[in-house]
Amino acid sequence: MAKVALVGATGAVGREMRRLLDTRDFPLDGEPVFLASERSAGTTLPWKDGEVEVRAISPEAFDGVDIALFSAGGARSREWGPIAAERGAVVVDNSSAFRMDEQVPLVVSEVNPDAARQRPKGIIANPNCTTMVLMVAAKPLHEAFALTDMVATSYQAAGGAGQSGIAELLAQTTELAENPELLRTDGAAAEAGVAAETFSKAIAFNVLAHCGSFTDARYTDEEWKLVNESRKILDLPALRVSPTCVRVPVVVGHAINARMSFADPVSREAALDALQQAPGLVIEDGVDAEGETLAYPTPLGSAGRDEVLVGRIREDLFDPHSLNLWVVGDNLLKGAALNAVQIAELVLDE
Amino acid sequence: MAKVALVGATGAVGREMRRLLDTRDFPLDGEPVFLASERSAGTTLPWKDGEVEVRAISPEAFDGVDIALFSAGGARSREWGPIAAERGAVVVDNSSAFRMDEQVPLVVSEVNPDAARQRPKGIIANPNCTTMVLMVAAKPLHEAFALTDMVATSYQAAGGAGQSGIAELLAQTTELAENPELLRTDGAAAEAGVAAETFSKAIAFNVLAHCGSFTDARYTDEEWKLVNESRKILDLPALRVSPTCVRVPVVVGHAINARMSFADPVSREAALDALQQAPGLVIEDGVDAEGETLAYPTPLGSAGRDEVLVGRIREDLFDPHSLNLWVVGDNLLKGAALNAVQIAELVLDE
Numbered sequence: 260m261a262k263v264a265l266v267g268a269t270g271a272v273g274r275e276m277r278r279l280l281d282t283r284d285f286p287l288d289g290e291p292v293f294l295a296s297e298r299s300a301g302t303t304l305p306w307k308d309g310e311v312e313v314r315a316i317s318p319e320a321f322d323g324v325d326i327a328l329f330s331a332g333g334a335r336s337r338e339w340g341p342i343a344a345e346r347g348a349v350v351v352d353n354s355s356a357f358r359m360d361e362q363v364p365l366v367v368s369e370v371n372p373d374a375a376r377q378r379p380k381g382i383i384a385n386p387n388c389t390t391m392v393l394m395v396a397a398k399p400l401h402e403a404f405a406l407t408d409m410v411a412t413s414y415q416a417a418g419g420a421g422q423s424g425i426a427e428l429l430a431q432t433t434e435l436a437e438n439p440e441l442l443r444t445d446g447a448a449a450e451a452g453v454a455a456e457t458f459s460k461a462i463a464f465n466v467l468a469h470c471g472s473f474t475d476a477r478y479t480d481e482e483w484k485l486v487n488e489s490r491k492i493l494d495l496p497a498l499r500v501s502p503t504c505v506r507v508p509v510v511v512g513h514a515i516n517a518r519m520s521f522a523d524p525v526s527r528e529a530a531l532d533a534l535q536q537a538p539g540l541v542i543e544d545g546v547d548a549e550g551e552t553l554a555y556p557t558p559l560g561s562a563g564r565d566e567v568l569v570g571r572i573r574e575d576l577f578d579p580h581s582l583n584l585w586v587v588g589d590n591l592l593k594g595a596a597l598n599a600v601q602i603a604e605l606v607l608d609e
Numbered sequence: 610m611a612k613v614a615l616v617g618a619t620g621a622v623g624r625e626m627r628r629l630l631d632t633r634d635f636p637l638d639g640e641p642v643f644l645a646s647e648r649s650a651g652t653t654l655p656w657k658d659g660e661v662e663v664r665a666i667s668p669e670a671f672d673g674v675d676i677a678l679f680s681a682g683g684a685r686s687r688e689w690g691p692i693a694a695e696r697g698a699v700v701v702d703n704s705s706a707f708r709m710d711e712q713v714p715l716v717v718s719e720v721n722p723d724a725a726r727q728r729p730k731g732i733i734a735n736p737n738c739t740t741m742v743l744m745v746a747a748k749p750l751h752e753a754f755a756l757t758d759m760v761a762t763s764y765q766a767a768g769g770a771g772q773s774g775i776a777e778l779l780a781q782t783t784e785l786a787e788n789p790e791l792l793r794t795d796g797a798a799a800e801a802g803v804a805a806e807t808f809s810k811a812i813a814f815n816v817l818a819h820c821g822s823f824t825d826a827r828y829t830d831e832e833w834k835l836v837n838e839s840r841k842i843l844d845l846p847a848l849r850v851s852p853t854c855v856r857v858p859v860v861v862g863h864a865i866n867a868r869m870s871f872a873d874p875v876s877r878e879a880a881l882d883a884l885q886q887a888p889g890l891v892i893e894d895g896v897d898a899e900g901e902t903l904a905y906p907t908p909l910g911s912a913g914r915d916e917v918l919v920g921r922i923r924e925d926l927f928d929p930h931s932l933n934l935w936v937v938g939d940n941l942l943k944g945a946a947l948n949a950v951q952i953a954e955l956v957l958d959e
Contacts, residue, residue, distance in 0.1 A: 412762040442860040446912025465909035499927040510792040559815035562796025577849040
């Protein structure tokens with residue numbers, strides 16, 4: 260049994276965390292503690308058949324808390340994570356604040372669960388949503404064939420940017436659908452004509468090669484996460500990742516096309532063998548009744564599902580050491596809230 | 610001056626061809642001839658301030674025609690293309706019927722215009738929309754650094770599947786937007802709940818790793834086009850392409866992320882130099898007033914534009930011979946109708 264606190268319980272990920280703590284029958288010691296800024300304190304959030312009051316975050320609020328799940332952005336985590344840990348809670352942090360800290364393990368529950376045990380700061384980091392989904396498929400392939408290179412190209416849902424991302428997509432969609440003719444004759448006018456705040460440009464009926472902020476070498480921080488977090492999670496400091504992160508007009512569900520190259524030669528059959536035995540993974544890559552290969556996962560089809568889905572498993576046409584595959588997962592679940600709760604379960608099992 | 614016939618004038622590409630013949634002041638000999646099946650014959654289509662009657666296709670209908678633009682699918686092209694050529698017309702064919710025929714040149718007007726002159730069958734093929742857009746950026750980089758490998762991952766608009774693709778996207782969007790909650794809690798139910806005919810699954814609020822039909826080695830024919838057409842257009846029979854074609858919920862505008870590898874080392878600056886001098890290309894890859902790198906092209910922003918747009922030009926993080934770039938173009942214009950009309954202009958200039 261554990262006393263659990265949630266920091267950021269009202270957000271898109273926090274909402275899933277609340278649901279998962281309930282539906283997974285997490286062995287809670289009493290009701291969960293919902294913590295927020297002074298501004299939200301005093302409001303209530305649904306919990307089982309009732310409501311639980313949101314309390315103002317403070318050092319004392321963490322007294323008696325065994326596990327604190329943080330999903331309220333990097334600044335909140337940097338300020339309050341160490342305080343919560345000092346008060347005795349194991350912090351599972353969904354932000355990027357501590358992910359590359361050498362004293363903080365970065366854990367995907369199916370991939371490197373043992374790493375969660377070494378946490379000198381009392382903090383365990385939850386990986387970036389895109390990297391997380393990809394790692395569930397990359398790990399078994401790495402174990403079988405020794406991963407050396409990865410060209411990773413993403414299709415990331417608006418929901419990856421939280422509730423405001425979803426709201427912005429839906430509002431723009433309604434607005435732009437009223438004049439579909441403009442979408443083909445003068446897209447630049449359509450793009451300029453809608454309000455974009457969460458995203459840098461219109462996301463409805465559009466695709467943005469821009470997730471996060473532009474940083475070193477003209478890659479975005481989201482792209483650098485694919486490089487650095489993959490290396491840390493797989494314990495492969497020399498892994499070469501060529502990342503491109505792209506936002507698509509999807510509510511929930513991230514997809515990644517990964518061209519993976521290995522030290523050993525790889526075949527589709529051997530890859531299927533490795534993937535079939537991996538935990539947390541469902542293969543949707545088959546042949547339908549007419550013999551047409553139509554089974555492949557989609558972001559929309561992944562929404563609300565716990566598993567990572569993998570399909571379009573193809574040997575590279577020219578390189579016997581490379582494989583193309585299509586990996587899909589619910590960015591709010593396995594990509595965020597579910598993995599955080601699974602880490603909490605690992606801690607509880609110790 | 611040329612007498613021009615249009616086969617498939619009512620389709621999404623045909624509509625753009627009609628507009629371009631008018632707005633580009635193509636030196637037409639009289640009104641264009643609109644040809645269709647018996648079923649559509651007798652209807653009229655707008656032309657300048659008036660209307661032009663659609664005539665039934667027949668061998669005699671091509672008599673006196675100098676250039677016949679075909680955009681009515683492969684079967685129609687296979688049946689009527691050779692007949693039109695026999696009657697003396699130069700056929701510019703937008704279907705895939707003749708693209709890989711060794712006696713038919715495959716031409717992107719800025720990339721290999723001279724190839725259009727050798728046409729022993731009287732037929733010139735217009736490339737696949739995705740390949741076409743990509744080639745405009747690939748050619749100058751190949752000339753500068755010698756292209757050897759390409760990992761090409763696409764974001765293809767629903768409009769690439771014609772009017773019915775656009776209609777299906779818009780109809781599903783309206784339907785699914787009514788219940789956004791389902792899109793995050795049970796996407797599989799949302800996906801199964803809408804009618805999908807043009808696409809194999811719901812395209813609204815979704816992404817489909819499936820364009821065209823599945824064929825050899827579990828790649829789709831659309832993916833094979835990226836391999837085979839790139840090789841033919843660039844005259845690089847040994848080019849290694851690793852293709853993944855994906856449909857996205859965009860009305861018009863294709864995007865491709867390409868990781869290109871070259872025999873010579875490549876830098877961003879040298880790549881910019883090569884791209885800046887290339888015809889038909891606009892570079893959107895800059896820094897905004899706040900110093901943030903925000904200029905990058907989008908599919909929506911490309912809709913209605915003649916040029917191919919390129920951005921996110923990044924040196925690979927680990928391989929000095931590789932480059933990542935983001936290439937975008939209007940699939941109905943440069944990706945189809947515009948290039949066909951440009952080929953017709955090349956023929957006329959001979």
